[in-house]
Amino acid sequence: MNLILLGAPGAGKGTQSANISEKYNIPAIATGDILRGAIKNGTELGKAAKSYIDAGKLVPDEVVIGIIKEYLNSDACKNGFILDGFPRSIPQAEALDAMGVKIDVVLSIEVADEKIIERMSGRRVCPCGASYHVVYKAPQKEGVCDKCGEALYVRADDAAETVKNRLETFHAQTEPLKEYYAKKGNLVTVYGQEEVADTTRLVFEALRPYEA
DSSP, X not given: OEEEEEEOTTSSHHHHHHHHHHHHTOOEEEHHHHHHHHHHHTOHHHHHHHHHHXXXXXXXXXXXXXXXXXXXXXXXXXXXXEEESOOOSHHHHHXXXXXXXXXXXXXXXXXXXXXXXXXXXXXXXXTTSOEEETTTBOOSBTTBOTTTOOBXXXXXXXXXXXXXXXXXXXXXXXXXXXXXXXXXXXXXXXXXXXXXXXXXXXXXXXXXXXXX
16 A cells, blocks of 8 residues: 555654554554665665755755655665655645655545644643643643653744744645645545554544455
8 A cells, every 4th residue: 555644744644654563564654764874875876865965955846756766766765655744835745746656545635723722832841852732631730740740841843833833834835735636536634533453443443444
């Protein structure tokens, strides 16, 4: 199964990607990891990517797509793959098509913006690594870690204003992909539930028709 996972930041893509990977024994591919791997391995495209990064520039789409295609053609992906975080735009999707990459299903996980803002801005973390949520997993004493007694803090990525900005970028750049793949007939939508296990059940039900 060759799968693309779509969803706003905080929609739970990472969790569902891991669940799908385990169930179908196919790799979950994060673009950043592949880029770092190509650079570390010193491939031609990896060297090209490094030259842009070292110059403080964004790596161009054609280099990113080339690195992804190399990986998709490797033995690791012979039984399928999950693309999480790519494509992020219509031009990237078109480039993927132009390279002959076959996609069986595009799974979009839908969660309302208000719910995502509540989920992410409610997170609290501790320097010891413990994590909490003011609604779903509150510490025994407000603002203090149960494990070590240190003060909890909000990560910069989880600040409400940052989350709103990330959602705006998603809606502008990535959301049009839903219509793009709907026209191709391979878009499937799952609505995120309060309980992760319920979302996972709906994801597996949606993917069942695409099982080999």
